[in-house]
Amino acid sequence: ASRAGHRFRWGQGVYPLGRGDRVLWHANVGFDFSVWEMLAPLAFGATVVVGDAKEAGDPDALAACLARDAITAVHFVPRMLGLVTGRLSAAQAAQLRYVFCGGATMSAAVRDGWLTAYPWTRLFNQYGPTETCIDSTTYLCNGSEHSGEVPIGTPVDGTHVRVADHSLLPVAPGETGELLIGGAGLADGYLHQPERTAERFVTDPYGERLYRTG
Incomplete structure (x- = not known):
């Protein structure tokens, strides 16, 4: 619990959540990022939107959920981030503020595709094995990189x-x-x-x- 609390406090300084935020909880509880999806929003006054397990692997259903439930923060594995890109119009995604990506290597093509479609969002590439609390490093993608691999960034606080x-x-x-x-x-x-x-x-x-x- 203390490790998660430390991680939540750090995250609040980098991508703060507040009363108007709606965070989608759609990760399986066996995946460590689900801890952030479930608990961090509640710690800072935001809303947790519980996703439908049947939608978890369906990019069309996930895109519809983001629009329907006015999601402002969401986490994807790189493959799903690429599949969801383009399935939301700019108007449907207007409320999105934070998009987190982890669990596998993000390619430059996936990064560039997302930021081209939704340039106002803050896209974070996150790295962290299960043996550390949620993630160990984070990188805010800015779209100006041209390498084939997206950096894993710098260590989280502590x-x-x-x-x-x-x-x-x-x-x-x-x-x-x-x-x-x-x-x-x-x-x-x-x-x-x-x-x-x-x-x-x-x-x-x-x-x-x-x-x-x-």
């Missing part, structure tokens, strides 16, 4: 990331290594799996606890 070598020490800029995550969002480990926990949650030479993303 979290830090490091590209490290096999000794868990930082590599030089431009070198390849493993992404390690540390800070407030780390899980305690895997339930009843001490060996796996010891393998993935490690302590570096400086005494800091980190998660090895692999």
Whole structure:
């Protein structure tokens, strides 16, 4: 609970929710972003709109839901973001303020397609494995990038990331290594799996606890 609360407070400073906001809860409860969809709006006076489970994989139904229920904030995986793009007119999407994308790699084509269709929205690319609280990094897409991959951005407040070598020490800029995550969002480990926990949650030479993303 404390990890989620920390994450909510940080998010409120970056994409604040208020009384006029309507957040769609359509993620399965097994997906960590559902925690934000369910609880963050209530913490800050916004409305939670409970989506129909039958609509979750249907881009036409989701687009209709966004328009019908005047959704102002929504999360998609990249594939669904691409499928929903263009199924809403500008007028139908006028109320949308925040669009979050995570769970897989977002391509530049998906990013550019969305921002071309709905340029007033704030599109965030978010990265975070299940072993961290909801997400570890975030990136506000601005449409000016031309690379094939969308950056994962910078760490959320209280979290830090490091590209490290096999000794868990930082590599030089431009070198390849493993992404390690540390800070407030780390899980305690895997339930009843001490060996796996010891393998993935490690302590570096400086005494800091980190998660090895692999």
